[in-house]
Amino acid sequence: MAESPISGHGFTIEQLFSGQRFGLDYYQREYVWTRKHVGSLVEDLYQRFAASWHPEHSRSQTSEYAPYFLGPFVYFEEGETTYLVDGQQRITTLHLLLMHLRRLLVEQQIDADDDLSELDKLIRVSKHGRRTYTIAIDERSALLDSIYKGGPYTLPENSTPSVRNLYERARDLDETFPPELRGESLLPFLDWLRDRVCLVGIKADSREQGWEIFKTMNDRGVKLDPIELLKGFLLSHAHDRHQLDVEWRTMLARIIANEPYTPSDFITAMLTAKYADLSETGPGSDTDRIGTAAHEWVRENHGRLNLHGKDSYHRFVTKEICGLADRYVSLLRAAKEPYKDREPLFHNAVNGLDQQYTAILATVSPTDDLDEFWSKAVLVAGYLDLLYVRRFVNDKARQPDALDDDVAHLVPRLRDCRTSEDVRNLLSQEIAGLDDDFTGITATKFGLRHDNRKQVRYLLARVTAWVEKECGKPDPIASYLDRQRPYEIEHIWANKPERYQSEAPTLAKFNALRDRLGALLLLNKSENASYRDVPLSEKIAAYRQQNVLAASLHPEFHRARNPGFRKLRNNREYGLAKLFQSYKDDSEFTAKAIDERQKLYQRLCELVWAPENYGFKIPKQVTPERRAARRGRARYDVTVGELIQNGYLAAGQEIFGTRAGERYTATILGDGHVKVDSGEIFTAVSSAAMFVLNRQSANGWTFWHVKKAGGKATLKSVRDDALKAGLRDKATLLE
Structure with missing residues (x-):
């Protein structure tokens, strides 16, 4: 067989980036991937890795894990540079991910010199x-330097779209990187990423020739191949195929006009909402098959879809799809900005809760009139917004995917809701049975942590905007949540530990208090930057000129004629009079x-x-429904709670760790949570370690120790003993 003039070759991530210097040719488009694209890539990688990883595995065992294929790219070589013709979006994002993983590795401060090298x-x-970066583009060098070194960076006003987008995607990685990969699974994940x-x-x-291939691969714009395969299958079994083809194309055009990359998202959401078995x-x-090969899933499950x-295929395309x-x-349109009476859709979009579309589609029908459709949609979106915030203030939802099981639990029941009143009753019952409420803000000493900055900023934006509205001012929430007009978290305590020695004698205590929710405000980025390390006495006057929540810190603001604020503070139903204090x-x-101030924020959240506010009617008494566990792969892990239940650890037992000569202690609670000395409570031992060490990454299983006869033992060794003794449980989460 004659040799082809165009050759293909498989590369692992290690092989792809080793010793390479990538460039972009003049016809290449800008780096345009969005937060959603980066999030989807990282989530896919995490889920594929998690399907194989187990804490007992050695790092070398990752070489036996299932591989993951990220698709093709096109290139040509000229001199010592490899020019990317097609695939720069993925490869640029992978380069950002490698730099992010390096920073996490440095944060762990473990013996990893060889890994870093x-x-x-x-x-x-x-x-x-x-020396250059693997992707050697001069205009990006200064930004990449700051990402690599972990230093500050100010985005120039005249930045190109690629540089601006790289800056935003690096921020996204900081905010949304799975917390489960920041602990003991970090190094195994890196091994798997490089080799598999x-x-x-x-x-x-x-x-x-590269240009010709580029045109061939991209002249159709958005790639809709999976959607076309589904269309081909459905239309081949229906009548009036020409008419259906026109309707199908029109449908896709409407979706693409709003979100260019979402036709497949719609098909996935619709099939999952209406027909998928979500018990596994x-x-x-079903969710895995629909997401990867919807046309095959429909073919195999045509009976379930009636x-x-x-006639049935024709109806399915025209009426349902x-x-x-x-x-x-x-x-999609309602999620772009906070339309009156539809705000929850926007709020969920800001938080990346794309599950709202699946949950809403489960209960709405094409035959619903508009009022009924919007009533159902807003109720479902409002429930998810409320649930997500309650979860993250109780350290149970650091990322949007934490609600996946909740949505899977709801969808089959939402399918049975014919009216908006049915939806209201169902979700009211769900709210009444929730374990988490806003008392977690004070009980767990909720505040800013390395893995929740986005959530804290969202919470501050909502309560700050609510106070403004209640005082008779225009609702500023669109500005507060607009990433192009950034509002940032302001610390009332300056970053000067020596000023607060009497209140916080140790650095760990200082950081804990300074980051508490009650010590934070939301201010415009330019205002925030101007205060720097100024003491409160010098910036309190400036706070008075800001939003009402910030201004309420000033004694004169309480005494001045502020009728809107006085009305809010004195509203007996709200119960805020004693909570608004000045300093x-x-x-x-x-x-x-x-x-x-923490108590004030708790009440504001309530x-x-x-x-x-969302239209729910909470029953006074409710018996929470017992949920059947979703069946997935066996995750033979052991949690802290299970170690307590089986006598390997004890409720109230002290754990301790040292770093750089400083000793940190915490207490194991009866439910398996960890309470650090400053009062914060964490659901994961690695999160507790990150907090006390003030790091973005830490392996809590090796950092924390317990006293044992004759010495001490890491939590990992305690867990290893339990595993060797046969204590195993399915479907627990990565730490």
Whole structure:
């Protein structure tokens, strides 16, 4: 067989980045991937890794894990540079991910010099005495330097779209990287990523040939191949195929006009909402099959979809798919900004709760009139907003995917709701049975942590905007949540530990108090930057000129004529009169004052997210429904709670760890949570370690120790003993 002038070759991530210097040719588009694209890539990688990983595995065992294929890319070589013709979006994002993993590795401060050295070879390349980043584009160098070194970076106003987008995606990785990969699974994940994640490179002989391949692969715009396969299957079994083809194309055009990359998202959401069996998760489940090969899933499950003849296929396309597509487009539009009476859809979109579309489509029908459709949609979206905030203030939902099981639990029941009143009753019962409420803000000492900045900013935006509205001012929430007009978290305590020695004698205590929710405000980025390390006495006057929540710190604001604020403060139903306190300087804004302010924020959250605001009617008595566990792959792990239940650890037992000569202690609670000395409570031992060490990454299983006869033992060794003794449980989460 004659050799092809165009060759293909498989590359692992290690092979792809080792010793390479990638460039972009003049016809290449900008780096355009969005937060959603980056989030989807990282989530896919995490889920594929998690399907194989187990804490007992050695790092070398990751070489036996299932590989993951990331698709093809096109390139040609010229001199010492490999020019990316097609695939720069994925490869650029992978480069960002490698730098992010390096920073987490540095944060763990473990004996990983060899790992860092090997990782550096993928991130940067040195040839002929010149060191550059693997993706060598001069305009990006300053930004990549700041990402690599973890230093500050100010985005120039004249930045190109690629640089601006790289800056945003790096921030997204900081905010949304799975917390489960920040602990003991970090190094195994890195090993798997380097050795088992693959791409196929298509090598062109020249720039001209590369351009031809690029045009061939991209001249159709958005790639809809999976959607076209589904269309082909459905239309081949229906009558009036020409008419259906026109309707199908029109439907896709409406979706693409609102979100260019979402046609497949719609099909996945619709099939999952209406027909999927959600009792199982993981590889081979309905959700997995629908997401990867919807046309095959429909073919295999045509009976479940009532597809038995040409009329039924015709109806399925015109009434169900195209009819629900119109509803889906309406939801996408409502999620772009806070339309009156539809705000929860926007709020969920800000938080990345895309599960709202699946949950809403489960209960709406193309035949619902508009009022009924929007009533159902807003009720479902409002429930998810309320649930998510309650969960994250109790350290139970650091990322949107934490609600996946809740949505899977709801969808089959939402399918049975014919009217908006049915939806209201169902979700009211769900709210009444929730374990989590806003008392977690004070009980767990909720505040800013390395893995929840986005959530804390969202919470501050909502309560700050609510106070403004209640005082008769215009609702500023669109500005507060607009990433192009950034509002940032302001610490009332300056980052000067020496000023607060009497309140916080240790650095750990200082960081804990300074980051408490009660010690935070939301301010415009420019205002925030101007205060820097100014003491409260010097910036309290400036706070008075900001939003009402910030201004309420100033004593004169309480005494001045502010009728809107007085009405809010004195509203007996709200119960805020004693919670709004003022402080003139740092001597008054003490640890006790932070606790007072924490209670204020708790009450504000209860008012903002009051179920009645969303139209729910909470029954006085309810018996929570017992949920059947979703069946997935066996995750033979052991949790802290199970170690307590089986006598390997004890409720109230002290755990301790040391770093750089400083000793940290915490207490294991009866439910398996960890309470650190400053009062914060965590659901995961690694999260507790990150908090006390003030790090973005830490392995809590090796950091924390317990006393044992004759010495001490890490929590990992305690868990290993339990595993060796046969104590195992399915479907527990990665730490």
